[in-house]
Amino acid sequence: MMFAATGAADFTPDPGHVLQGHAGSPPSHRVLHPLQARAIVFAEGESRVGICTIDVIGLMPDVTARVRRRMTEICGLPGEHLLLAASHTHCAPASIDCLGISPDPAFIAAQEEAMVASITEAASRLEPVTLGLGCGSATFNINRRLPAIPDAVTGQLGGPHPGGVVDRRARLLRVDREDGSPLAVLFNFSCHPVTKTGMSGAISSDYPGVARGRIEEVLGCHALFLPGSFGNVRPAVLHPDSGGFADASDEQLFAFGTELGDTVVTATGYTCTRAFGKLAAALMPLELSYAGLPSRDELQRIAAEDASDHQVVRTWAERLLGRLDCGGLPASAVSEMQALRIGPLLCVAIPGESVQEIGYEIEKRLARRGDVDDIWAMGYCNDMLGYLMTERHKLERGYEPQAYRHFERPAPFQNEYQVIVEKAQEVAKMV
Secondary structure: OEEEEEEEEEOOOOEOEEEEOOOOOOEOOEEOOOOEEEEEEEEEOOEEEEEEEEOOOOOOHHHHHHHHHHHHHHHOOOHHHEEEEEOOOOOEEOOOOEOOEOOOHHHHHHHHHHHHHHHHHHHOOOEEEEEEEEEEEOOOEEEOEOOOOEOOOOOOEOEOEOOOOOOOEEEEEEEEEOOOOEEEEEEEEOOOOOOOOOOOOEEOOHHHHHHHHHHHHHHOOEEEEEEOOOOOEEEOOEOOOOOOEOOOOHHHHHHHHHHHHHHHHHHHOOOOOEOOOOEEEEEEEEEEEEOOOOOHHHHHHHHOOOOHHHHHHHHHHHHHHHHHHOOOOOOEEEEEEEEEEEOOEEEEEOOOEEOHHHHHHHHHHHOOOOOOOEEEEEOOEOOOOOEEOOHHHHHHOOHHHHHHHOOOOOOOEOOHHHHHHHHHHHHHHOO
8 A cells, every 4th residue: 555645845035036047137026936845755565755846946966965865864765765856947046056156055955954844744644545647738838949030149049939849738646545635736747937037036936836826725735846848848928029938927927827727626626546556766877978078278268258148158168167277077967867656657857957859758668668657757856967958959059059058067968868768768667
């Protein structure tokens, strides 16, 4: 029999922090929605698996390692059995080194304590549960890589692409108590939480927080948002004149989150739960090679450029020069892939901003498994390597292939699509 319980903690800071998500954001001046952690711990026999979701743009691997170590010490939860998932809201203070912004240690400490508190709460009060999968749909997401129209200034491609790949499924795992009442809902949706960009100065958990609140209000249980592979998918907030992307109003953000929340609530009404006993987790190392490193001369030239709109790139070059002086640049990035098996659900956790094509390909490769009913390929888990894309995206150019500098990577990754998909297959075999 499966057991489970949930926990929650708030870590909303006072306004004043610069929000991480867009270069040049002003200091925040209001709290629109709280920043929170949600956790669920499952147990079956001697096995335990935990998931914690957190309202930040991404996770540093040392934070993940510390939380895992502490949870092993506090409640005996093995580190490889704990998955940490960032919602990727662009309206929270810095939690990774990105866009030339480094995290405030006090905010990182608060974030870490919220995760530990929510997981500890969940692990302390397990009760018997049944599980069931459901699915609805929400329509406010859109592919953001229009290949035909280059930006007039940068020459990079992008923009609303109605014909591009997108996933509008709102998938869920319903967790019920023995009496049939809902204990938790885990929901998965593929859309960048960038309804508001952070430029407005509002601290917010974006549409996932609104949806989470709506589900909890109606069902009276904790809800956990699990991100999809939405590296190239975002909300369809469009400027009325140009047709390009725009910053949402508070009302638009509320409407998008409410649409997703209501969709999940409706789908739970058609979701039947039953007893499941299979629970497993596994970790596997992931190494992605860089496709050529910049020279010292190139970095010195970029660092000397004076154009104000190149500040992030100049900061990138300056920091890489410092790393060259301290021993050189690495030829690859090392991280991890993780798989969780929770009854009828298989989750594959990817440590970066994986595009929708990667998520679909992982599902396709694993679809022949006869022992699971759904597969969630989730980005933004445990670490943040930056954008993970196909070779076609690199040939098309655009924002994502150039954004490695925003994540302080020395160069683009090489053939990450194939490596990640193959690693997903390998780690999934372990659960």
